[in-house]
Amino acid sequence: MNIIDLLFQPYIFIPLVFPGLIAAFVLLLIIIWLERKIAAKVQLRYGPLYVLKPLGGVIQTIADLLRYLFQEPIIPKDVDKVAFLLTPVFLFGLAYLPLVIIPISPTYYAFRSDLSLLIALALATLAPIFTLIMGWASNNKFSLIGSVREGYLVTSYEMPIFLSALSMAVLYNSLDLVEIAEAQRKIWGVFLNPVAAANMLVLIYMSTSKFPFEIPEAESEIVAGPYTEYSGIIYGLVMGASYIKLYVLSLIYSILFLGGWNPSPSPDPLISGGVLFLKAFILVAFGAFLRAVYPRFRIDQAVNIGWRIAFPLSLLSILISLILILGGVSFGS
Amino acid sequence: MSLEERTLELLIGPQHPASGHMRLVAKIDGDIVVELRPNIGYVHRSVEKLAEVKKFLQIIPLVERPSLADTTANNLAYVMALEKLLGIDPPERAKYLRTLLAEINRIHSHLYGLGIHGVMIGSSTAYMWCFGDREPFLELAQELTGARLTYSYIIPGGVRRDLPKGFAERAEKAIKYLEGRMKDYFDIYFNNPVVKARLEGVGVLSKEDAIKLGVTGPNLRASGVAYDVRRAEPYAAYPHLDFDVITEEEGDCYARVMVRVREIMESIKIIRQVLKEIPEGPILHESYEKLIPPKLREEMKQRGVVKFPSVFANLRVPAGEAISRVEGGRGEVVFHVISDGKLSPYRMRMVTPSFRNVILFEHLTRGARVADIPAIYGSLDYFPPEADR
Amino acid sequence: MGVERTARHLRAIFTGMKYLFIGPRLTIMYPDEIEELPESYRGMIEYDWDSCIKCSLCAMVCPADAMKMYVSKEESEREGKVVKRPGINYTRCVFCGFCVDICPTNSLRFTGVHDVAYYTYEEQIYTPQEFSKGVPKPIYDREPKKVKAILDEKRGIVYEPSGRS
Numbered sequence: 113m114n115i116i117d118l119l120f121q122p123y124i125f126i127p128l129v130f131p132g133l134i135a136a137f138v139l140l141l142i143i144i145w146l147e148r149k150i151a152a153k154v155q156l157r158y159g160p161l162y163v164l165k166p167l168g169g170v171i172q173t174i175a176d177l178l179r180y181l182f183q184e185p186i187i188p189k190d191v192d193k194v195a196f197l198l199t200p201v202f203l204f205g206l207a208y209l210p211l212v213i214i215p216i217s218p219t220y221y222a223f224r225s226d227l228s229l230l231i232a233l234a235l236a237t238l239a240p241i242f243t244l245i246m247g248w249a250s251n252n253k254f255s256l257i258g259s260v261r262e263g264y265l266v267t268s269y270e271m272p273i274f275l276s277a278l279s280m281a282v283l284y285n286s287l288d289l290v291e292i293a294e295a296q297r298k299i300w301g302v303f304l305n306p307v308a309a310a311n312m313l314v315l316i317y318m319s320t321s322k323f324p325f326e327i328p329e330a331e332s333e334i335v336a337g338p339y340t341e342y343s344g345i346i347y348g349l350v351m352g353a354s355y356i357k358l359y360v361l362s363l364i365y366s367i368l369f370l371g372g373w374n375p376s377p378s379p380d381p382l383i384s385g386g387v388l389f390l391k392a393f394i395l396v397a398f399g400a401f402l403r404a405v406y407p408r409f410r411i412d413q414a415v416n417i418g419w420r421i422a423f424p425l426s427l428l429s430i431l432i433s434l435i436l437i438l439g440g441v442s443f444g445s
Numbered sequence: 446m447s448l449e450e451r452t453l454e455l456l457i458g459p460q461h462p463a464s465g466h467m468r469l470v471a472k473i474d475g476d477i478v479v480e481l482r483p484n485i486g487y488v489h490r491s492v493e494k495l496a497e498v499k500k501f502l503q504i505i506p507l508v509e510r511p512s513l514a515d516t517t518a519n520n521l522a523y524v525m526a527l528e529k530l531l532g533i534d535p536p537e538r539a540k541y542l543r544t545l546l547a548e549i550n551r552i553h554s555h556l557y558g559l560g561i562h563g564v565m566i567g568s569s570t571a572y573m574w575c576f577g578d579r580e581p582f583l584e585l586a587q588e589l590t591g592a593r594l595t596y597s598y599i600i601p602g603g604v605r606r607d608l609p610k611g612f613a614e615r616a617e618k619a620i621k622y623l624e625g626r627m628k629d630y631f632d633i634y635f636n637n638p639v640v641k642a643r644l645e646g647v648g649v650l651s652k653e654d655a656i657k658l659g660v661t662g663p664n665l666r667a668s669g670v671a672y673d674v675r676r677a678e679p680y681a682a683y684p685h686l687d688f689d690v691i692t693e694e695e696g697d698c699y700a701r702v703m704v705r706v707r708e709i710m711e712s713i714k715i716i717r718q719v720l721k722e723i724p725e726g727p728i729l730h731e732s733y734e735k736l737i738p739p740k741l742r743e744e745m746k747q748r749g750v751v752k753f754p755s756v757f758a759n760l761r762v763p764a765g766e767a768i769s770r771v772e773g774g775r776g777e778v779v780f781h782v783i784s785d786g787k788l789s790p791y792r793m794r795m796v797t798p799s800f801r802n803v804i805l806f807e808h809l810t811r812g813a814r815v816a817d818i819p820a821i822y823g824s825l826d827y828f829p830p831e832a833d834r
Numbered sequence: 835m836g837v838e839r840t841a842r843h844l845r846a847i848f849t850g851m852k853y854l855f856i857g858p859r860l861t862i863m864y865p866d867e868i869e870e871l872p873e874s875y876r877g878m879i880e881y882d883w884d885s886c887i888k889c890s891l892c893a894m895v896c897p898a899d900a901m902k903m904y905v906s907k908e909e910s911e912r913e914g915k916v917v918k919r920p921g922i923n924y925t926r927c928v929f930c931g932f933c934v935d936i937c938p939t940n941s942l943r944f945t946g947v948h949d950v951a952y953y954t955y956e957e958q959i960y961t962p963q964e965f966s967k968g969v970p971k972p973i974y975d976r977e978p979k980k981v982k983a984i985l986d987e988k989r990g991i992v993y994e995p996s997g998r999s
Contacts, residue, residue: 154853155573156860253455257815324639326567333816335462405850406639408567410816411476413642503897506930570850577860581990584983591876591944597930605935606874618985625987632849638839741938750874753936758894 126222127212130382131363131389136208139359139393140352141173147400148172154404177348185344188251195249200342200349203242207356210235214363215290216385217373228289229281232364233274239357240266243328246350247338258337261411262328268418269318275426276312279305280368283433285442289364293372301369304436308429309369311422313395316365318414320358322399324406325414355396362395363388452479455815459487463565463819466829469806473815481810481818483803489833496793501527501760504793506597508780512797512831513594515554517547518773519780519795520599525680526782527601529767537682538726539603544682545719546598547771548712549586552623553579554774555705555712555826562702562823563634566643571634578626581619588612600753601760602730607749613720620713627710635706644699648809648821651696660805661798662776663704664825668696674772685722688715698824705826733757759788775799775826799832858989862981870980870996871946876931878947879922883966886941892920892933900927904962919962925955945969 118124126132145160149168152159160172187196210232215221225231240262247259281287283305284295292301302309318325329337339350366372370391373384409417457469468484492511496504508523509516521543528535535543556575563571583593588609590596598605634640650660655668665672673690675683691707693700727734729751734742736754745752766783776798783792802825809821862869871877893901903918910917920933920942934942950972952958982996 150854151569153857153859154850155570156577156853156857157573158859158861253453257453257455323567330567330816333463333819401850401854402847404570404854405633405846406568406637407563407571407643409639410643410814412814499897500895502895502932506897506928578990580860581985584985584991587875588872591874591931592929595928595930597932605931609872609874615985618987619990621987622985622990626990629849629853633846636842637846638842738938744940751935752938753895753932755889755891755936755938757936758891 122220123222126214126216126220127208130385131214131216131392132211133208135389136211136356136359139396140355141177142170143355143393143396143400144173144176144352145170146397147403150397150401151404154401180345180348183344185342185346188341190251191341192249192251195245196341197346199242199246199249200346200353203239203246203353204349204356206235206238206242207353207360209238210360210364213289214360214367215293216388217376217379217381218290218294219379220381220385221290224288224290227287229277229287229292229364229368232289232360233277236357236360236364237266237270239353243338250338250341252340254334254336255338255340258328258330258334258340261330262338264411264415265318265325265327265418268415269315269422272418272422272426273312273315273319275423276308276315276429277364277368279308279426279429279433282430283436283441285437289367289372293367293374296371297374300371300374304441305369305429305432307425307432311425311429312365312369315418315422316358316361316395317399317402318418319361320354320399322358323403324409326408327411327414330408358396358399359392362392365395366391448474448479451475457818463822465822465827466833469818469822471815471818476814476816478810478813478815478818481806483806485803485829486833488830490830492834493793493795497789497791500758500788501762501790502600502757504790505600506595508795509595509597511795511834512773512775512778512799512828514557514828515550515774516595517543517550517598518771518778519797520597521547521681522769522771522778522780523782523793523795524599524601525769525771526767526780527762529769530762530765530782530784531601532763533602533730533732535603535730536727537724539728539730540682541719541723542604542608542728543599544686545716545723546586546589546596546604547681548715548719549582549589550596551774552709552712553582553586555709556582558775558823558826559702559705562820562826565819565823566640568634568637568640571630574626574630574634578623581622585612585616585619588615600751600757602733603728603751605751607728608723609749616716616720620716623709624713627706630706635702641699643816643820644702644824645695645697647698647817648813648824649695649697650805650809654808655696658804658808659801660776661801662773662826663691663701663708664776664802664805666691667693667700667704669694674770674777678770680769680771682719686715686718698820701824701826761786761788762790773798775828775831776801795834797831797834799826799828800834802827803832860989860991862993865974865978866976867981867993868949868974868978869993870982871948873946875944875946875948876929876934877945878924878929878950878969879927879934879942880945880968881920881922881962881965882941882943883919883962885939886919887939888917888919889938890918890920891936891938892942895932895936897930897932898926898928900924901933906962921959921961921965924958924960947972 149159160169163169163172163175212222213228213232243262244259247255280301284292366388373388376384376387452472452474455471455473457464457471459468466488470482472479508519512519556579560572560575587593590598650668652669655665655670669692671690671692676690688711691704693704733754736756737752741752762784764784764786768781771778779796781794782790785791805825890903893903900923901920904921906917906919934944947969950970980996981993984992984994986992
């Protein structure tokens with residue numbers, strides 16, 4: 113086959129182009145600019161405006177990226193150099209991993225497995241360990257406090273996310289992402305089990321440090337948390353990693369609750385993939401909008417929310433799924 | 446592991462996004478603060494010593510500069526002390542104009558404090574809105590005095606400029622704008638559950654401790670003590686005006702924020718009364734007006750801009766000492782001026798409210814969490830240059 | 835209680851959305867637009883050579899030691915006594931306006947200029963001759979529009995073109 117056919121093979125196209133590396137990169141560029149513009153509009157000002165003035169400064173992020181590429185990364189003397197330099201690369205790279213398993217149409221997927229939901233969620237949990245390593249390797253008390261906070265948060269959001277996602281798997285009688293999306297042809301998951309939907313949405317924002325849960329990087333208390341000592345392109349990498357994680361989790365959320373690619377105007381994989389991408393983009397933009405509305409919680413209040421509110425609600429969502437199944441709602445085989 | 450081995454010493458120093466011009470040395474055990482010591486003096490500019498070599502009128506811009514957001518309080522306190530030594534009493538219209546500027550200054554000083562507090566707990570919206578809403582009031586003050594922040598408006602014997610034409614209508618528009626915005630402020634910031642969770646129950650100051658430690662300003666009134674210098678020892682036009690002293694009972698950070706917000710509404714009430722009831726008359730004391738040549742006096746009355754009599758360049762103040770107290774936005778400002786008949790004061794002592802409130806850093810943060818340090822810092826409305834002078 | 839808290843959360847988000855779609859903007863696009871300042875604004879000072887009576891009151895009252903008196907040689911020789919004229923040091927001036935208010939002949943006046951930039955430190959110290967030449971005009975990259983700040987009940991400050999250049 114020639115190169116074009118090779119490119120459009122699903123196992124190359126999905127991880128590499130859409131919704132993989134290149135689409136995630138473009139989304140990263142747009143969402144950082146959009147977050148600043150949204151916050152500026154709510155705060156009665158303009159935001160970044162001058163880089164390409166007729167378009168409203170939309171290539172500001174590209175200018176920032178070029179600046180980061182040419183900036184000298186300062187490596188302090190007493191850090192653990194291997195860990196300091198490699199953890200941002202791993203963080204940024206591992207945040208992409210769940211994208212290989214996301215299907216964008218009933219027939220177009222990189223590889224199909226009966227357990228694709230579990231695989232996607234498990235791969236999404238790999239990232240926080242590198243935040244902990246970053247905090248220790250930086251040889252800075254503020255970084256240490258920031259990474260310990262991230263560790264606390266991980267223990268409080270991981271389990272409710274799994275339980276809420278699994279409650280939908282119980283309802284749809286399958287752990288396969290393609291089957292879950294296909295089962296939502298008539299009615300979306302968010303209407304069947306709204307408790308799980310609201311719960312998982314708040315937990316997604318807790319997992320990716322969006323306001324009001326921007327606790328590991330709380331600027332007014334611990335400078336920049338684990339990212340304090342980073343400058344240059346390695347700072348650009350860690351800054352983008354949390355947005356990539358939000359994008360990935362929003363894709364999973366759209367497939368679980370918002371019907372995936374339904375209602376899609378045509379079975380062409382690009383169109384249905386575009387519908388899925390649009391839903392994920394709206395969730396990411398809403399997370400960026402929350403910066404303009406909320407301050408940040410304290411760490412004990414956020415852990416409190418994770419254990420006292422989110423965990424019982426996730427158990428309740430499993431109960432609701434069981435009640436719906438006993439009441440006669442059934443999908444699949 | 447003993448407590449000694451478990452504590453981490455954190456230097457929230459001058460190079461920190463939320464520390465201001467000071468250093469906080471914190472000892473932390475896990476997430477609980479064991480001890481917090483403020484280390485002030487980074488911006489000490491020896492204002493009190495400089496005042497011993499400058500002439501009396503040259504000290505007016507000098508004492509304004511330390512407390513940048515609330516300059517009229519220092520200006521007014523110093524000139525009141527001077528007037529006690531000189532033995533003159535300014536005309537009524539000048540007193541009302543002084544009150545007008547003091548209340549405009551109180552509004553935008555409180556908005557400054559609320560904005561900085563908002564960004565310290567993470568809400569950049571509160572910061573941008575508060576600073577944007579100061580603009581109409583800075584424009585009003587610019588129209589009245591000619592400068593946006595450091596007015597140097599009050600001089601011994603009266604004030605420097607008269608009300609421009611149409612000022613009352615423009616002030617009414619600015620006030621109506623702020624009143625209309627308050628609903629949005631409450632919806633998005635003051636009634637926000639996250640803000641309430643961050644601020645309620647944090648840094649509680651009991652009534653007895655407040656009186657014992659000598660704190661002043663809204664920090665005192667938020668603990669239930671109804672003490673305001675404008676009522677305890679009235680000055681300027683306050684004996685003729687009708688306003689309430691705002692207090693809250695809980696004494697936590699949220700109560701301090703609420704006292705400031707409600708004081709903004711009270712200041713709006715005072716400004717409306719002043720603009721309605723201001724009497725006609727001269728704005729400079731007659732003993733100084735006599736010293737101005739007649740042609741300049743005519744021009745002065747026509748343009749509304751006071752010309753200084755030439756005796757102001759070398760003002761000699763009779764020997765004696767005088768104390769004056771003024772309620773500024775942040776608290777009580779006390780000036781003690783001792784003169785021995787020469788061109789400069791023998792000693793000028795300036796006690797600013799931020800200096801009296803520094804003790805609260807150590808007192809309120811015992812047992813609080815690390816994330817409460819910015820919340821408590823912002824709620825005290827502490828301004829490091831004002832404390833260091 | 836949970837219901838009331840959720841209602842407050844939703845109200846905060848809706849207020850944010852309202853401002854996201856119909857919020858005004860309070861920005862002046864400086865230096866394309868510059869604000870026209872009121873007449874009484876305390877900007878840089880201009881000095882009238884002819885009406886000055888050389889009384890030195892301005893230098894005596896200046897709080898920042900920005901006004902200094904320079905001996906004017908020809909006039910001293912001509913009149914037989916020491917004649918001094920004021921010069922200003924803009925690196926020290928705090929724009930308080932005491933000199934303008936004390937000058938008995940109105941030889942010192944305010945202009946509305948406040949944003950001039952200099953290349954060297956010494957350019958900002960003016961001798962009396964240079965002082966009397968007037969305030970330098972600020973040089974802008976593009977020709978700016980003048981806007982006036984108008985207080986408004988709904989939007990706080992509205993910047994409208996002032997119609998003068």
